[in-house]
Amino acid sequence: MKNFEQNAKVQERARKVFPLGVNSNFRYWGEGITPYIKRGKGSHIWDVGGNEYIDYRMAFGPIILGHSYDEVDDVVAAEIRNGLLAAMTSELEIEVGEMMVEMCPGIDMVRFACSGTEATMHAIRIARAYTGRELIVKFEGNYHGFHDHTLWSTYAPVESYGNKRNPIPVAASSGILKSLGEKIITLPFNDFDGFERVMRSYGEQIAAVISEPCQGNCGAILPLPGFLELIRKKTEEYGIVFILDEVKTGFRIANGGAQEYYNLKPDMATYAKALGNGYPLAAIGGKAEIMQIIGHGVSQGGTYTNNKPGVAGAYATLKLLKEKNIIETINQRGGMLMDGLKKIFAEAGMSAVFNGYPGMFSFAFTEEKITNQREWSETNKDLYLLLMEKAIDLGVMPDYDPREPWFLCYSHSEEDINKTLDVFSQIVKTL
Numbered sequence: 001m002k003n004f005e006q007n008a009k010v011q012e013r014a015r016k017v018f019p020l021g022v023n024s025n026f027r028y029w030g031e032g033i034t035p036y037i038k039r040g041k042g043s044h045i046w047d048v049g050g051n052e053y054i055d056y057r058m059a060f061g062p063i064i065l066g067h068s069y070d071e072v073d074d075v076v077a078a079e080i081r082n083g084l085l086a087a088m089t090s091e092l093e094i095e096v097g098e099m100m101v102e103m104c105p106g107i108d109m110v111r112f113a114c115s116g117t118e119a120t121m122h123a124i125r126i127a128r129a130y131t132g133r134e135l136i137v138k139f140e141g142n143y144h145g146f147h148d149h150t151l152w153s154t155y156a157p158v159e160s161y162g163n164k165r166n167p168i169p170v171a172a173s174s175g176i177l178k179s180l181g182e183k184i185i186t187l188p189f190n191d192f193d194g195f196e197r198v199m200r201s202y203g204e205q206i207a208a209v210i211s212e213p214c215q216g217n218c219g220a221i222l223p224l225p226g227f228l229e230l231i232r233k234k235t236e237e238y239g240i241v242f243i244l245d246e247v248k249t250g251f252r253i254a255n256g257g258a259q260e261y262y263n264l265k266p267d268m269a270t271y272a273k274a275l276g277n278g279y280p281l282a283a284i285g286g287k288a289e290i291m292q293i294i295g296h297g298v299s300q301g302g303t304y305t306n307n308k309p310g311v312a313g314a315y316a317t318l319k320l321l322k323e324k325n326i327i328e329t330i331n332q333r334g335g336m337l338m339d340g341l342k343k344i345f346a347e348a349g350m351s352a353v354f355n356g357y358p359g360m361f362s363f364a365f366t367e368e369k370i371t372n373q374r375e376w377s378e379t380n381k382d383l384y385l386l387l388m389e390k391a392i393d394l395g396v397m398p399d400y401d402p403r404e405p406w407f408l409c410y411s412h413s414e415e416d417i418n419k420t421l422d423v424f425s426q427i428v429k430t431l
């Protein structure tokens with residue numbers, strides 16, 4: 001049993017300076033159950049109460065190698081002694097750009113940013129500038145960061161989304177300009193007919209279709225065979241920029257992300273998270289023809305877009321990804337975990353549907369295959385929450401939010417996986 005008293009005390013203190021006591025709404029789990037971090041090492045974290053957990057949140061995905069990963073931290077520590085920021089481009093940046101272009105099949109050029117939010121915001125502007133059009137297509141349940149252009153139909157109760165033949169874009173926050181809703185078309189993920197209908201009706205007015213390869217912010221729902229390919233085909237037909245948001249999948253599901261995994265070449269792609277093993281670097285990548293409009297009447301930049309910790313962190317992380325079998329190891333451990341959990345649920349007579357990839361997966365309690373957020377919302381989320389509450393209490397920490405996938409890193413050992421499976425066997429017996 002974990003002692004949460006100290007976390008609750010820290011929460012009380014934090015609430016006095018931060019709304020909800022956190023610096024991101026997603027980090028607030030509720031009163032008395034919101035954890036506060038002390039430290040992390042490898043696949044483990046310790047909260048302020050001294051409780052230890054096997055971590056499956058990996059900071060929402062960035063930690064691909066492990067917490068406080070020496071081989072990355074040593075490079076960063078050495079590099080920052082030569083200066084953090086200079087408002088000049090360094091050769092280290094160029095090396096990171098070169099590695100990205102080499103690793104990601106659809107990308108000829110990149111520009112750096114500080115967060116996934118910035119990367120998608122810039123990508124949307126570039127796509128609008130390149131096409132001279134304004135409309136954006138996005139899928140319900142996908143999340144592309146906190147800017148106002150795509151913060152629509154992300155987590156609203158799906159009843160508010162309207163009929164799937166004519167979805168209503170729902171702003172995810174007060175304060176978002178209503179008028180931006182006129183520039184966005186939302187659709188259920190994996191809706192082949194709906195997508196074709198929208199293309200027929202609005203194709204010539206659409207600047208970009210933006211999509212995560214899988215619904216990394218809604219139960220890791222996978223694309224049905226042919227769906228990403230349909231997007232590719234139709235966007236080509238109508239001269240629309242296809243932006244693949246690889247902020248979660250990039251450098252995680254394969255060295256070349258979803259582009260390599262699905263053999264897909266979008267027009268642009270966005271990155272952050274695993275790119276730097278937690279050091280803050282993001283990127284917008286794309287075809288040379290599109291990227292080269294940047295600086296020719298199209299703005300992109302930022303004081304911190306080449307921050308040394310981010311650049312050095314990305315340099316060290318990408319080098320390790322290229323040199324070692326990182327993703328294969330993660331896939332092996334993740335596969336072992338998924339298979340073990342499936343077996344535990346099946347033996348207990350619980351119908352769980354799994355989605356995602358071994359290094360980034362989710363499950364939901366339902367009998368049916370889940371292909372979009374509307375279907376996902378019908379699953380038994382109370383049971384999921386109950387399991388997570390018990391797991392966290394026993395030292396295994398996936399995200400409490402059922403939309404958020406389980407993330408694995410290179411430091412997760414077979415021992416971690418076996419311990420996790422023991423915890424779940426134990427929990428399931430008590431239900």
Ligand SMILES: Cc1ncc(COP(=O)(O)O)c(C=O)c1O
Binds near residue numbers: 115272
């Ligand atoms: C697919 C996707 N795009 C964009 C973002 C925004 O990235 P950031 O939190 O770095 O702004 C996220 C964050 O979770 C994401 O999952």
